[in-house]
Amino acid sequence: MGRLSTHVLDTANGKPAAGVTLHLYRLGDSRAYLLTTVTNADGRCSAPLLEGPALTAGVYELVFEMADYFSRQGTTQPDPPFVGEAILRFGIAHPDQHYHVPLLVSPWSYTTYRGS
Numbered sequence: 001m002g003r004l005s006t007h008v009l010d011t012a013n014g015k016p017a018a019g020v021t022l023h024l025y026r027l028g029d030s031r032a033y034l035l036t037t038v039t040n041a042d043g044r045c046s047a048p049l050l051e052g053p054a055l056t057a058g059v060y061e062l063v064f065e066m067a068d069y070f071s072r073q074g075t076t077q078p079d080p081p082f083v084g085e086a087i088l089r090f091g092i093a094h095p096d097q098h099y100h101v102p103l104l105v106s107p108w109s110y111t112t113y114r115g116s
Helices: 066-072
Strands: 003-005 008-010 021-027 031-038 058-065 085-092 098-100 103-106 109-112
Parallel strands (some): 003 098
Antiparallel strands (some): 021 031
């Protein structure tokens, strides 16, 4: 059974990013909202974002609200923040597999990869 998961690592402070609000969308003819959740103390979501028949082939987008997170950490940011939102757009070709999409983020950069 396939599933989609994520976690957020705060590379500026060297710790999991707890309390990050994120939104999941499916892209196609339009941008379809799927869910909003918040990362736990380990920087992960407590449950898969999608799993089983809810995970279908296609293009998805994760939007992480990073400016709010870094503000709560006491991190000085310009106005507007350089990384206000971290937006990851990725494709799911094999919905029967596990897609883990981590976010490594600082106030000045972010990156991702397909994890396991």
